[in-house]
Amino acid sequence: MAPRILGNTKPIRLADIAKAAGVSHGTASNVFSRPEIVREEVRERVKAAAEAMGYAGPDPKGRLLRAGKVNAIGVATTEPLSYFFDDPFARVMMSGISEACDATGAGIALVSAGNEEKLAWNIQSALVDGFILFCIEGGPRLVELTRERKLPFVALELGSQDDTVSAIGVDNVAGARLAARHLAQLGHRRFAVLSLQFADDRTGLVSREQIEAAVYTGTRDRLVGYFEALSSFGIDTAKVPVYETENDEASTRAGLETIFALPEPPTAILAMSDRIAMIAIEWLNARDLAVPRDVSIVGFDGVPDAALCEPPLTTVAQPIAEIGRRAARRILDFDGTVRRETLDVELVVRASSGPPPTRV
Amino acid sequence: MAPRILGNTKPIRLADIAKAAGVSHGTASNVFSRPEIVREEVRERVKAAAEAMGYAGPDPKGRLLRAGKVNAIGVATTEPLSYFFDDPFARVMMSGISEACDATGAGIALVSAGNEEKLAWNIQSALVDGFILFCIEGGPRLVELTRERKLPFVALELGSQDDTVSAIGVDNVAGARLAARHLAQLGHRRFAVLSLQFADDRTGLVSREQIEAAVYTGTRDRLVGYFEALSSFGIDTAKVPVYETENDEASTRAGLETIFALPEPPTAILAMSDRIAMIAIEWLNARDLAVPRDVSIVGFDGVPDAALCEPPLTTVAQPIAEIGRRAARRILDFDGTVRRETLDVELVVRASSGPPPTRV
DNA sequence: GCAAAAATTTGAATCGATCCAACAAAAGTG
DNA sequence: CACTTTTGTTGGATCGATTCAAATTTTTGC
Numbered sequence: 084m085a086p087r088i089l090g091n092t093k094p095i096r097l098a099d100i101a102k103a104a105g106v107s108h109g110t111a112s113n114v115f116s117r118p119e120i121v122r123e124e125v126r127e128r129v130k131a132a133a134e135a136m137g138y139a140g141p142d143p144k145g146r147l148l149r150a151g152k153v154n155a156i157g158v159a160t161t162e163p164l165s166y167f168f169d170d171p172f173a174r175v176m177m178s179g180i181s182e183a184c185d186a187t188g189a190g191i192a193l194v195s196a197g198n199e200e201k202l203a204w205n206i207q208s209a210l211v212d213g214f215i216l217f218c219i220e221g222g223p224r225l226v227e228l229t230r231e232r233k234l235p236f237v238a239l240e241l242g243s244q245d246d247t248v249s250a251i252g253v254d255n256v257a258g259a260r261l262a263a264r265h266l267a268q269l270g271h272r273r274f275a276v277l278s279l280q281f282a283d284d285r286t287g288l289v290s291r292e293q294i295e296a297a298v299y300t301g302t303r304d305r306l307v308g309y310f311e312a313l314s315s316f317g318i319d320t321a322k323v324p325v326y327e328t329e330n331d332e333a334s335t336r337a338g339l340e341t342i343f344a345l346p347e348p349p350t351a352i353l354a355m356s357d358r359i360a361m362i363a364i365e366w367l368n369a370r371d372l373a374v375p376r377d378v379s380i381v382g383f384d385g386v387p388d389a390a391l392c393e394p395p396l397t398t399v400a401q402p403i404a405e406i407g408r409r410a411a412r413r414i415l416d417f418d419g420t421v422r423r424e425t426l427d428v429e430l431v432v433r434a435s436s437g438p439p440p441t442r443v
Numbered sequence: 444m445a446p447r448i449l450g451n452t453k454p455i456r457l458a459d460i461a462k463a464a465g466v467s468h469g470t471a472s473n474v475f476s477r478p479e480i481v482r483e484e485v486r487e488r489v490k491a492a493a494e495a496m497g498y499a500g501p502d503p504k505g506r507l508l509r510a511g512k513v514n515a516i517g518v519a520t521t522e523p524l525s526y527f528f529d530d531p532f533a534r535v536m537m538s539g540i541s542e543a544c545d546a547t548g549a550g551i552a553l554v555s556a557g558n559e560e561k562l563a564w565n566i567q568s569a570l571v572d573g574f575i576l577f578c579i580e581g582g583p584r585l586v587e588l589t590r591e592r593k594l595p596f597v598a599l600e601l602g603s604q605d606d607t608v609s610a611i612g613v614d615n616v617a618g619a620r621l622a623a624r625h626l627a628q629l630g631h632r633r634f635a636v637l638s639l640q641f642a643d644d645r646t647g648l649v650s651r652e653q654i655e656a657a658v659y660t661g662t663r664d665r666l667v668g669y670f671e672a673l674s675s676f677g678i679d680t681a682k683v684p685v686y687e688t689e690n691d692e693a694s695t696r697a698g699l700e701t702i703f704a705l706p707e708p709p710t711a712i713l714a715m716s717d718r719i720a721m722i723a724i725e726w727l728n729a730r731d732l733a734v735p736r737d738v739s740i741v742g743f744d745g746v747p748d749a750a751l752c753e754p755p756l757t758t759v760a761q762p763i764a765e766i767g768r769r770a771a772r773r774i775l776d777f778d779g780t781v782r783r784e785t786l787d788v789e790l791v792v793r794a795s796s797g798p799p800p801t802r803v
Numbered sequence: 804g805c806a807a808a809a810a811t812t813t814g815a816a817t818c819g820a821t822c823c824a825a826c827a828a829a830a831g832t833g
Numbered sequence: 834c835a836c837t838t839t840t841g842t843t844g845g846a847t848c849g850a851t852t853c854a855a856a857t858t859t860t861t862g863c
Binding site for chain 2: 145182192205
């Protein structure tokens with residue numbers, strides 16, 4: 084019921100075939116890599132020998148060493164591997180990357196690891212021509228690790244302003260401005276922000292100093308954009324609560340509890356991710372706060388799910404797949420330059436935002 | 444604005460470091476791979492030299508050749524790469540695979556290609572320790588290609604009864620039986636089957652001969668299961684229309700048009716995939732045929748989306764993630780044996796199935 | 804202080820191919 | 834028939850590391 088695979092003794096090398104066919108290894112190699120330059124008679128003889136000995140063809144391990152090019156790009160993250168398949172944002176991004184890779188026939192190697200040490204090792208030893216980095220949490224560390232590998236790499240989302248690393252991202256300030264302006268124009272005056280992380284391992288209401296000291300500048304930029312737009316409508320941003328979440332259910336819910344326990348609960352929520360926004364909608368629905376009748380919400384990212392939730396989410400859409408495509412091409416057509424690209428976002432108005440409730 | 448990366452002249456090899464530090468390359472190698480066996484003073488000297496020369500650490504290409512093990516498993520399909528991130532079934536499967544890989548620190552390499560030739564090449568040259576094959580369409584060909592690589596591999600979904608290849612799948616006959624019995628027990632007597640492909644590149648109503656000649660035995664098995672259960676309820680399966688789809692919108696809709704144009708349209712639809720079932724629900728909704736009031740539907744697969752559609756889909760759930768986990772472990776702990784595993788499926792009753800409409 | 808044991812270091816061999824300069828054989832030329 | 838071309842073939846060098854038996858150095862024991 085479980086037969087052993089036979090002849091697992093010694094692997095056959097190209098040299099063995101050459102000897103068996105009575106030719107030099109150079110010729111044997113040519114039979115496989117440039118068959119047109121070897122005489123037909125010889126070619127057949129070598130092929131026959133290979134067939135007879137059960138030779139699987141030139142081992143890519145050997146070829147690789149000589150050629151130097153793997154023809155695959157690595158995509159790395161600090162999250163577990165399943166992140167690539169579970170997270171909606173990552174999925175769209177990977178779709179874009181896939182497209183570019185398909186077009187050139189390149190492969191994709193997924194790199195990740197639970198602990199820091201393993202991650203370092205996996206990045207050190209990944210067989211790839213370059214990396215695309217998903218800089219979610221621990222972005223700077225990931226960049227550092229990758230930089231040591233001395234291969235081309237592109238960081239997704241320009242979390243830091245480090246000019247020595249290539250990056251592709253969106254204009255967070257402009258996008259956030261769009262979201263806040265939209266809500267302000269609808270008449271909202273009482274806002275709350277559910278933010279992504281400013282620094283690692285922290286949640287809760289954030290102070291202005293904490294914002295200044297943000298590690299993740301993407302988060303800070305979005306907040307800056309929100310505040311700029313709100314200020315231009317005469318809203319005192321100092322009074323706008325900003326709750327830092329970990330982009331997950333628990334912390335987002337805690338944030339909502341906090342915000343709606345305030346003396347003046349918001350009529351409009353600015354969420355820094357669609358994930359947060361969708362969790363918020365669910366939370367509000369469960370509490371008989373109708374969206375958008377009682378509370379309006381605008382998300383950020385533009386993941387496909389956002390169009391499907393109830394009500395459909397107004398959001399700042401990033402060109403996610405396009406970012407992925409460009410990142411992949413940047414690695415595939417690497418030209419030795421460091422470049423930072425910023426793409427435009429777009430406000431997609433759906434049903435989760437509307438005018439504020441009329442005061443009773 | 445686009446500074447060239449400097450010093451791109453000659454890559455630094457371990458041997459260069461050894462020379463610079465005045466030690467043999469053997470010792471230099473040890474400094475990186477087994478630092479504990481080299482004297483501290485020497486170790487520091489070598490590390491310093493490496494640092495000074497900007498050495499990125501042992502190149503995995505070289506290491507690989509010697510070690511022979513890549514520490515990555517390849518997942519291959521005939522679909523484009525984006526299939527892994529777009530298709531719900533594939534996503535859950537990949538999640539399972541990811542889990543197993545994460546647990547052992549292995550990487551995942553995605554392999555695919557548009558045309559046959561490129562696919563062959565990509566499989567030939569993928570740097571992996573083994574393959575997991577997504578045998579959707581063109582499964583047999585994919586198996587053939589992979590077999591030539593002479594690496595361990597596992598086929599997902601035992602499409603063929605070829606005993607020489609390892610495979611993991613579900614008991615299609617039993618699962619289909621469950622689905623059909625469920626509907627028959629609810630009182631349905633007029634059935635239609637929306638099937639997956641029996642052979643390549645064909646859609647439309649299928650004859651009994653075509654069923655006999657099925658290339659994809661998974662499809663045939665499901666039909667056998669359906670028919671067994673229906674027969675046991677005294678239903679004449681010869682009169683049950685079976686429409687072969689390509690598991691996409693166009694062909695499924697065409698199938699529905701055909702089936703509902705019959706003199707005796709069905710009150711119950713057996714769909715061989717959740718995808719088909721969900722497309723059918725949408726089609727029926729658009730035609731004011733209420734599910735399950737007018738027509739009941741049971742799907743197959745148990746993808747997460749099936750629970751979210753309206754109405755939620757009754758389906759035969761495969762342990763998708765578990766299949767993925769097992770497949771990955773089969774490669775990671777390869778023991779040289781060929782094994783075929785069949786996992787159990789489970790009928791998940793949701794709202795898309797109910798009693799047939801009472802005759803008017 | 805010296806032999807035996809332990810700890811390091813060395814350098815050749817190996818992993819599995821590709822590349823290329825040199826050579827040999829066949830074909831073409833006058 | 835000697836003399837270039839053309840076409841094929843050879844074998845050594847190389848890609849970048851790891852491994853291991855042997856050589857060397859250092860420690861230990863008495």
